[in-house]
Amino acid sequence: MAENAPDSPSSEQFITLLNAAHGRLLGFLRVMLGNSADAEDVLQRASMTIWRKFGEFDPSKDFFTWASSFAFYEAKNFQRVSARSRLHFDDELLQRLAEERVPDLDQREARLAAMDRCIEELDDSGRELVREFYLNKTEVAALAERQGRAPQTLYNKLNALRRLLADCMKRKTTQEAGS
Amino acid sequence: MNPELNSQEWHRLFTAKADGTITPEEHERLAALLKESAEARREWFAFQDAEAALLAWSQREALRRDEGVDVTLPKTELAGAHSSRNGWLRYAGTLAAGIVIGLAAWALWPKASLNSGNNRIAARDEATTSSVAMLSRGVNLEWDKSVGVPALNAPLPPGLLRLKSGVAEIEFFQGARLCIEGPAEIRLLSAGAAYCQYGKFSAHVPPPARGFRLSTPKGDIVDLGTDFGLDLNDKSPELHVFKGEVELHQPKVEMRKLTTGTGAGLENPGANRMLVANAAAFVFSHDLDARVIASRREAFDQWQQLNEQRNxxxxxxxxxxxxxxxxxRSLHNAALHGEDIATGTIVGCNWTEGRWPGKRALQFHSVSDRVRVKLPGEYRQFTIAAWVQLHSLNARQDQSSICMSQGLDVGDVHWQVIHTGAICLGIVAEAHPHVTDDYISPVVFTPDRFGQWVHLAATFDIAAKEVRFYVNGELLSRHTLKRPIVPKPAVAELGNWLPASDYAGSHPVRNFVGCMDDFSFYARALSADEVRQLAQ
Structure with a gap:
């Protein structure tokens, strides 16, 4: 009878690697697909492929680089079959975005950290609006009604806040890079 | 152009793209901009990171608030609060993000447990799973029912499998792929080892799964990264190496190494009956693809034929x-006696593949996805049934609609998966304030059922004073009717719920995350036999 399983790459390693690369893979897909729901959807599908191909992964190589190629093809495939919208970036642009995004992802953590500080600088009503919007994207109209405002007004306010936050994030990251 | 104006316009295009409100003309402008300007691309990357940060912050914030409210957790749940809090955040965050990696991935996630006192999911220590492999494919599978019948794509714990006939493919979590031709008996031991009692086996072991071990009554085979076949059916069991190298360990004799193109008889240790590897004897593993396709096509044809009778x-x-x-953008009603019932209207959703190639399905993903159906009339008995593939359950969402009447009027029917993974059939019994008679099944959807096609049916019968739940054609549970409220489903939604058609306020999210490829509603409580046939 056999003893213990020999030690070699296992599901546990797979999950550890995928968990570690998860945020960057999502960030990679977002710039091609434009929104988080599609990026999550595609990453979910790509994860299945990555798991199936994991036997071919060379542990001495970088997992993200390896996995992102599957994510890239899954994104292309998703755009081809997605019936939800016809508005997609063409393959040439996708390729370009994918190539440039990989080195750009080095800045991602700094941006996320900067944004967390920027949000804290907002007043309560601003934070509330941001929270409501990102949790329930479809419900700007409902939110507007509750606050007794026109949906467009609220949406404009929200986008002004997003712009403000984006500027703040940029300021904080360039300051840090300079210091 | 003024750089300030530039960046303002860019940001406007970025948000429109992210929110899905962008017009075709704007989209063209955005694409052109991103192609031309490296600076615009950098801004676009930063914008997407900003969006990701805001989404993550909002989710954390929502969880923090939930936790703040959640003061009634019993002491046991609060023990070790620090680690369990992190665990809970990670669990809920992952689910909230809709990431279901499936297969092995859930294995290392913290397990959620239901706190029955206040219907909240509370964190526990990290869960372990005993699963070591999955059943990835199969044709004409007939398992020994007394031992167990694994479902396709289901994780497999260590233990015995007895295949009476057909060809099954098992993927071990460590990476090895094993094709089994029945009759065969195998005991899964770990993510990289199994014991084969009898049958024909063909293994593909990619380099990272080196060391994969198959034990047999005649000795152990340790694979060093190869393709090999093992035939234990014959009186003289044989090992054939098609590619690479394996070690053959047999009692009382020295370990032997076999390489590409060679084979060995296993009947007597050290007998040294050397063979030329014969791939033709293991052809079952090579034509598996074609046979899987053929058998799925057959199943689809059969489904089409049965449909004519059913309709x-x-x-x-x-x-x-x-x-x-x-x-x-609509689903036609194929019921021959349902001509007074209009087609279902699709809102959102993606078309995708169903149970077999050629079978179509709708994928429900976002909070807006739904199919609206009219079900006029009153039903003293009914059966509601669907083929669904659930992808995940949202930890922040109490219920996921399979089919729910719009609103909360007396007689409304709410058929849903609740956050524990149980099925609930609710009939609204009182309107102001509203009271629903809920019938709740045992848990159906554990993570190992995510991604699998499951047939669900519920019957309701006032005369028999009973509600029944069925899963894959088998009776799951029976419940005595609480009150003889006559159901009137009226306008209903598959995969979602609206409090009222003109409702504009905020309401709880009830959307279903997964696929559906068949839905039926009968004005009769089908018998157990009829439900079994429906699930075929």
């Missing part, structure tokens, strides 16, 4: 077979 049932009011043309 003629005089009590069948609605049958949505989801076989509408590509891009269709």
């Amino acid at each position: 003629a049932d005089p009590d069948l009011r609605v049958h949505l077979d989801f076989q509408d043309p590509d891009g269709a």
Whole structure:
């Protein structure tokens, strides 16, 4: 009878690697697909492929680089079959975005950290609006009604806040890079 | 152009793209901009990171608030609060993000447990799973029922499998792939080892799974990264190495190494009956693809034939077979006696593949995805049934609609998966304030059922004073009717719920995350036999 399983790459390693690369893979897909729901959807599908191909992964190589190629093809495939919208970036642009995004992802953590500080600088009503919007994207109209405002007004306010936050994030990251 | 104006316009295009409100003309402008300007691309990357940060912050914030409210957790749940809090955040965050990696991935996630006192999911220590492999494919599978019948794509714990006939493919979590031709008996031992009692086996072991070990009554085979075949059916069991190298360990004799193109008889240790590897004897593993496709096509044809009979049932009011043309925005009602019932209207959703190639399905993903159906009339008995593939359950969402009447009027029917993974059939019994008579099944959807096609059916019968739940054609549970409220489903939604058609306020999210490829509603409580046939 056999003893213990020999030690070699296992599901546990797979999950550890995928968990570690998860945020960057999502960030990679977002710039091609434009929104988080599609990026999550595609990453979910790509994860299945990555798991199936994991036997071919060379542990001495970088997992993200390896996995992102599957994510890239899954994104292309998703755009081809997605019936939800016809508005997609063409393959040439996708390729370009994918190539440039990989080195750009080095800045991602700094941006996320900067944004967390920027949000804290907002007043309560601003934070509330941001929270409501990102949790329930479809419900700007409902939110507007509750606050007794026109949906467009609220949406404009929200986008002004997003712009403000984006500027703040940029300021904080360039300051840090300079210091 | 003024750089300030530039960046303002860019940001406007970025948000429109992210929110899905962008017009075709704007989209063209955005694409051109991103192609031309490296600076615009950098801004676009930063914008997407900003969006990701805001989404993550909002989710954390929502969880923090939930936790703040959640002061009634019993002491046991609060023990070790620090680690369990992190665990809970990670669990809920992952689910909230809709990431279901499936297969092995859930294995290392913290397990959620239900706190029955206040219906909240509370964190526990990290869960472990005993699963070591999955059943990835199969044709004409007939398992020994007394031992167990694994479902396709289901994780497999260590233990015995007895295949009476057919060909099964098992993927070990460590990476090895094993094809088994019945009759065969195998005991899974770990993610990289199994014990084969009898049968024919063909293994593909990629380099990272080196060391994969198959034990047999005649000795152990340790694979060093190869393809090999093992035939234990013959009186003289044989090992054939098609590619690479294996070690053959047999009692009382020295370990032997076999390489590409060679084989060995295993009947007597050290007998040294050397063979030339014969791939033809293991052809079952090579034509598996073709056979899987053929058997799925056959199943699809059979489904189409059975449908003709089913659609003629005089009590069948609605049958949505989801076989509408590509891009269709409505689902036709195939029930022959449901002519007074209009087609279902699709809102959102993606068309995708169903149970077999050629079978079409709708994927429900976002909070807006739904199919609206009218079910006029009152039903003193009914059966509601669907083929669904659940992808995940949202930890922040109490219920996921399979089919729910719009609103909360007396007689409304709410058929849903609750956050524990149980099925609930609710009939609204009182309107102001509203009271629903809920019938709740045992848990159906554990993580190992995510991604699998499951047939669900519920019957309701006032005369028999009973509600029944069925899963894959088998009776799951029976419940005595609480009150003889006559159901009137009226306008209902598959995969979602609206409090009222003109409702504009905020309401709880009830959307279903997964696929559906068949839905039917009968004005009769089907018998257990009829439900079994429906699930075939």
